[in-house]
Amino acid sequence: MDTYDVVVVGGGPAGEVVADRAVRAGMTAVVVEAEAVGGECSYRACVPSKALLRPGAARSAARAVDGARQAVTAGLDPARVLVRRDRFTGRGDDTGQAAWLTGAGITLVRGHGRLAGERRVQVTGADGTERILAAHRAVVVCTGTEPALPPVEGIDRIGVWTSRQATTADAVPGRLVVIGGGVVACETATAWSSLGSAVTLLVRDHALLTGWEPCAGEEVLRGLGDLGVTVRFGVSAVRVARDEDTRAVTVHTDDGTALVCDELLAAVGRRPRTADLGLDRVGLPAGDWLPVDDTCRVTGVAGDWLYAVGDVNHRAPLTHMAKYQARACAAAIAERAAGRPAPTGGREPWSAEADRFAVPQAVFTCxxxxxxxxxxxxxxxxxxxxxxxxxxxxxxxxxxxxxxxxxxxxxxxxxxxxxxxxxxxxxxxxxxxxxxxxxxxxxxxxxxxxxxxxxxxxxxxxxxxxxxxxxxxx
Structure with missing residues (x-):
């Protein structure tokens, strides 16, 4: 059994920052990662989606200025856009990210991590071998989230796109139907329509970006209309099927219509990646979000050793806020390890609090x-x-x-x-x-x-x- 001061389960942005800050504070740290160091953001979310969106935004910006407009006479080159995206993501190759961990003095253990009791993490490697890692100070869960599928008949059998496929696809679908009206749905519709897809959004609500000020959804709707995107409000998919010969997807809706497309994207939210995390070993229900205090310490677990940072705690599911929480979490662990308690009657100076009242959000639509x-x-x-x-x-x-x-x-x-x-x-x-x-x-x-x-x-x-x-x- 190998012992470290801090064991981090999940090597995305949150896990990387926690481990790095722990090492900078003089502690030892290990990161357990089953897929790719760098996480969802680096390979299948923020980075590739913005890489797909930027060429269309640049073209639109040039076309909106007289004198530059006349020089922009062609559409985007989809092949070059996809090549540029792959330069940023390395097509999922995490060699550079893994090398960064090593250079920062952080140990990397590849495999699936599960809680195995207090301050213990069991790691199962790709070859089935198992090992136990022990944490002297803290275990920090940074496993993030995964796309959720809506309750639509047949959707789990047709190879539906989620945000992962929407940002990593190697070809532009001729026709794309998107279920959802949130950030992922709007950005995806913007990106692929700028590359030539005929995009239709099926929005259960009667507005886009419903958690925002109304003006945000209204402006995005106008922009999608300018791009030729069809938006149908108050409509839900009820049944989907893919033709085995043509590979086309038919989407049946609750208003009695049917849409035929080449790909179907489900963009209806995310769920925590905690179903196979061993939460039952520490008295927590499997599959749930992990509630935390302002230092990202998990509430309801005795001993003050378990922390959860980033999307998995459901406070502010955004990469920049995950890194913010990670900085606060690592500082809290270090201060507690040094025996420096919080001021009597006051807030701990290393607490994360902005994710309750000042969360910046950016949507790269047009x-x-x-x-x-x-x-x-x-x-x-x-x-x-x-x-x-x-x-x-x-x-x-x-x-x-x-x-x-x-x-x-x-x-x-x-x-x-x-x-x-x-x-x-x-x-x-x-x-x-x-x-x-x-x-x-x-x-x-x-x-x-x-x-x-x-x-x-x-x-x-x-x-x-x-x-x-x-x-x-x-």
């Missing part, structure tokens, strides 16, 4: 949309004294210079009691880059009358901040 903090609806539900301020990005001089089609929307949610921004949603040019300024304002709880002195450069799209504050009355 137009882009981004948000941070609370929506108006959530702020009112929380009992805040809410005032909202809105401004059209179209009316910002810097946006008009940036593109001849600067359509977009900006919305602030203000807590009037404290005079601070608690939420922001942006759509349109540079939205995914502009959102960090809002994140700083929300996390820093900067009073609006002080924020007024943060002068945006002219002529930039960031001037929307000045316009929003003027609309507020400053």
């Amino acid at each position: 137009p882009e949309v981004a948000s941070v903090g609370l929506t108006e609806r959530a702020a009112r539900a929380a009992g805040l004294a809410v005032r909202t301020v809105e401004y059209r990005v179209d009316d910002v001089a810097g946006a008009a210079l940036h593109t001849d089609d600067p359509r977009g929307h900006a919305k602030l949610v203000v807590d009037e009691t404290r005079g601070v921004v608690v939420g922001c949603t942006l759509t349109g040019p540079m939205a995914t880059e502009l959102i960090h300024a809002a994140t700083v304002a929300v996390v820093g709880e900067i009073p609006l009358d002080r924020l007024w002195h943060a002068v945006p450069a002219f002529p930039t799209v960031s001037e929307v901040w000045l316009r929003l504050l003027e609309a507020y009355g400053l």
Whole structure:
């Protein structure tokens, strides 16, 4: 049995950061990974999806500026787009990522890890051999999530696409049907339609991006329409089948229609990868999310040795927030190992708290949309004294210079009691880059009358901040 200070189960972004920070703090760490070091984000999610989306966005940006438009006379080259994507993902080859672990002083053990009791992890290798790893300080679960399938007859038998196939496919489907109306559905529809697919979205709800401010879904819907994507609201798939000869898929819907496509993507959410994690060995139900405190310590497990970081704890399932939690978690483990308790009656300075009130999100559709903090609806539900301020990005001089089609929307949610921004949603040019300024304002709880002195450069799209504050009355 090999003993380390910290045993990390899962070698994605969260696991890598936890292990690295633990080693930097003077502890020993081992990462257990059954698939590829770097995880879902590196090979089948964030990185390849953005690589697929960027060429279409670049072409659209050029086509939206007179003088550049005339130089862009052809469509995208799908083959070159896929080659570029593969440069970023290495087609799943984790040699470089594994070498990084070694260089950082982290041990890598390949195999499937399961909890085997307190501070124990059983690892089963690809050849069936087993070994036990012991943790002197902590075991950290970073197993992430996997795509969930909707309750549609036949969907588990036809080779349906999930987010994994949608980002790694080697050919452009002529016809693609997408079940869902969230971020994955909208980004996938944008990417493949820009590459030539005829895309149809089947959206059970009556809006896209339903957890966002309404303006976000409305702007994305407009953009999808400009790309030729068909969006059908209030419709659900009920039965699917694939023809054995043509390989075409027929999707039957609850309104009595049938759609024929080459591929079907299910983009309806994700579930935790905890079904085969050995949770029953520590008194937790298999297959569940792992509830944690602000240091990512799993609640309900005695001994303060089990932690869960990233998507698996369901606090803020985004790569950047997983890394944020990982930094906090590793610091907490190190501080506790050194015997430094939290201040009496106060919060531990290494706690992760932004994932409860200041989570930045970016959607790389055309137009882009981004948000941070609370929506108006959530702020009112929380009992805040809410005032909202809105401004059209179209009316910002810097946006008009940036593109001849600067359509977009900006919305602030203000807590009037404290005079601070608690939420922001942006759509349109540079939205995914502009959102960090809002994140700083929300996390820093900067009073609006002080924020007024943060002068945006002219002529930039960031001037929307000045316009929003003027609309507020400053």
